Amino acid sequence: MQPLPHILEPGDSLATWLADQGQPAWRARSIHRWLFGRRASSFADMTDLPADLRGRLEADYRIWTTSIARHHRAEDGTEKLLLELHDGQRIECVLLRDQDRRTVCISSQVGCAMGCVFCASGIDGVVRNLSTGEILEQLLRLARLLPPDERISHIVVMGMGEPLANLDRLLPALAEAQHPDGLGISQRRITVSTVGLPAGIDRLAAENPGYHLAVSLHAADDALRTRLVPVNRAIGLADVMASADRYWESSGRRLTFEYVLLGGVNDSPEQARSLVRLLGGRAALLNVIPYNAVAGLPWREPTPAAREAFLDAVRTGGVNVQVRRRKGARIDAACGQLRRLDAQARTV
Numbered sequence: 505m506q507p508l509p510h511i512l513e514p515g516d517s518l519a520t521w522l523a524d525q526g527q528p529a530w531r532a533r534s535i536h537r538w539l540f541g542r543r544a545s546s547f548a549d550m551t552d553l554p555a556d557l558r559g560r561l562e563a564d565y566r567i568w569t570t571s572i573a574r575h576h577r578a579e580d581g582t583e584k585l586l587l588e589l590h591d592g593q594r595i596e597c598v599l600l601r602d603q604d605r606r607t608v609c610i611s612s613q614v615g616c617a618m619g620c621v622f623c624a625s626g627i628d629g630v631v632r633n634l635s636t637g638e639i640l641e642q643l644l645r646l647a648r649l650l651p652p653d654e655r656i657s658h659i660v661v662m663g664m665g666e667p668l669a670n671l672d673r674l675l676p677a678l679a680e681a682q683h684p685d686g687l688g689i690s691q692r693r694i695t696v697s698t699v700g701l702p703a704g705i706d707r708l709a710a711e712n713p714g715y716h717l718a719v720s721l722h723a724a725d726d727a728l729r730t731r732l733v734p735v736n737r738a739i740g741l742a743d744v745m746a747s748a749d750r751y752w753e754s755s756g757r758r759l760t761f762e763y764v765l766l767g768g769v770n771d772s773p774e775q776a777r778s779l780v781r782l783l784g785g786r787a788a789l790l791n792v793i794p795y796n797a798v799a800g801l802p803w804r805e806p807t808p809a810a811r812e813a814f815l816d817a818v819r820t821g822g823v824n825v826q827v828r829r830r831k832g833a834r835i836d837a838a839c840g841q842l843r844r845l846d847a848q849a850r851t852v
């Protein structure tokens with residue numbers, strides 16, 4: 505038997521269904537308002553819909569296609585969900601609490617094809633793209649971890665997967681997240697983090713330049729970047745930077761470049777100076793990310809002295825630097841780590 509369609513999946517199926525039921529088209533929006541704004545968890549909760557309509561929705565649609573396989577809470581308030589999808593695949597999403605910010609980090613794919621050598625998500629490659637409904641369901645699940653007087657303030661697409669490799673499904677989900685009747689999150693509070701795919705960046709610049717773009721750099725020369733971020737071999741830093749510049753021209757917003765510091769690999773003062781040369785003159789923020797150790801991988805954090813020397817050298821070169829604080833490390837909140845641990849545990 506075919507599973508019921510997902511109410512969060514866009515397209516005209518709900519519109520057609522409502523018309524078949526003799527219902528006005530605006531009912532679709534009130535259903536979404538119930539789900540996103542009012543955190544209903546069933547059709548029965550949608551008390552201003554006619555009772556028979558609620559019953560027919562219940563019979564013909566699903567709200568939830570995922571189940572919570574694990575739920576971790578860290579002492580700093582970070583919460584992480586491992587969601588099991590309808591086909592048994594698992595993805596992660598995270599809620600971060602920082603003063604009055606409530607940021608959610610969501611996944612765009614099951615696994616990842618980019619192969620960054622220090623990242624847990626890509627170790628087994630990409631399995632599949634997430635659907636728009638599955639991307640949205642992460643937001644619904646995370647919003648329901650908050651008390652009623654708190655709401656999601658920011659979205660970062662920095663979970664598993666390469667978002668620019670799944671733009672067709674991601675963009676409708678991010679559009680829904682902005683809807684004033686739903687989550688109402690403005691575009692500037694939504695960050696899309698990419699390994700740096702020029703075609704994807706250009707498409708985003710043409711269609712949706714209002715998002716905050718973060719480009720994962722990790723190295724300032726092609727030889728090292730290709731070692732750390734293998735897709736760089738076919739792209740090259742020059743093209744990554746040129747497309748980032750075009751995005752900046754379209755958006756007028758400062759870009760972020762991410763840099764995971766790996767001890768003895770990309771943390772020398774010399775490398776900091778080549779980073780200064782690369783970023784110099786650009787309206788850019790350098791986001792230095794502490795490495796989250798992944799079991800079985802050989803990388804380690806830099807020594808505190810090496811880290812400070814690196815940061816000093818980039819600051820001296822005039823680059824705006826932000827050092828991301830580690831959050832939720834004890835619950836393996838970094839990309840793909842919980843899913844991997846869980847998969848390993850299930851094999852023993």
Ligand code: SAH
Nearest residue numbers: 622623662665666697698699720762795796
């Ligand atoms: N594919 C996208 C988005 C997902 S990864 C991208 O590459 O940007 C989000 C960020 O986390 C990227 O900068 C990625 O390089 C970084 N990251 C991956 N594994 C990490 C780890 N073990 N420790 C710290 N940061 C990591």
